[in-house]
Amino acid sequence: MSAVSTNRLIAVIPGDGIGPEVARASVRVLEQSATKHGLPVDFHWYDFGAEKYLREGVTLPEAAFQDFKQNYAAVFLGALGDPRVPDMAHAKDILLGMRFRLDLFINLRPVQLLHPAHTPLKDRKPEDIDFVIFRENTEGLYAGMGGNFKKDTAEEIAINEDVNTRLGVERIIRAAFEYARKNGKKRVCMSDKANVLTYGHGLWQRVFKLVQQEYPEITPRHLYADVLAMEMVRAPQDFDVIVTCNLFGDILSDLGAALVGGLGLAASGNIHPGKVSLFEPVHGSAPPLAGKDAANPLAMILTGAMMYENLGFTDAAREIERAVRTAIHQNRVTRDLGGDLGTQACGQAVAELIAAGV
């Protein structure tokens, strides 16, 4: 159980593979920042992951889940995934379980180019690629509704239901507009396939038209998801905030990550405003890199900045982002970004830049 404290508690779950290495480097940076700014945070470490599951059959104990829900400000997760658990049984409870049971309906993924060398697009500068994706995180085709009929026969029927509720659609669209208003962003683009998914995505269209009326200072735009994929590559400068359903958000945010340097830099938050939220880098556990001090910690460090921002520590969050940007420009990075530092040395470089007042 958590200690009695007036500080905001953060549960660190390093997880599997490279998770523990990038978590160690990232928490060091967050602690450095907390000390400098006097932030009231306490990090508590938890060993939930494949190793514990294989040893004890434990995934996420109910008592720990309730503790996180009632006493913690955030969960900071490294990565889950181990070849010895091919069905990812532990991850289903730990990651998906928390996403659904904590009702973390916003999956927020920034797409921000930090260095021109990291985009595969020609002649693009950092100011050309700077937007965020709001992916609906609790419904759609990921709700797990459906089934098989006549399974493993020649007549098999397999169905997954696409669940879109008025409440679910409205709150994610509203969250995107609220973010735009709060951050001075002028454009919100909603994306669906209402031309073919007429019922479910027709609801998205109707709700988008209603909610946009409350935000007259923001320009609404609609693009079908296939066109949006093309436009993100052709004209990324045209976007500030994108909001879309679970499936399209999953795919388009990976496209977004590829536009700005790939998985080593991609951060994400699973958020329910005002409640405990879960922050994790987009990447997985990268088993071939594990234990080699080779993984890039910057995705998790940027995820930590997003967590700090969510907790209201905006100055500290901006400073961590500046430090990451400077480390990249000084080439104090891991091999995947063209540098020669190890995981911990790269994290140390960011911490030093913060200490030096970047």
Ligand SMILES: NC(=O)c1ccc[n+]([C@@H]2O[C@H](COP(=O)([O-])OP(=O)(O)OC[C@H]3O[C@@H](n4cnc5c(N)ncnc54)[C@H](O)[C@@H]3O)[C@@H](O)[C@H]2O)c1
């Ligand atoms: N949220 C999560 O925890 C999550 C997400 C995706 C995959 N997974 C799991 O992770 C395991 C491996 O999956 P995968 O290989 O498809 O995806 P992955 O993200 O682990 O790796 C994909 C590629 O990116 C590279 N990469 C990833 N993170 C990196 C980093 N920080 N620095 C440098 N290179 C990095 C890897 O070396 C690999 O080449 C699987 O068990 C999968 O289910 C977990």
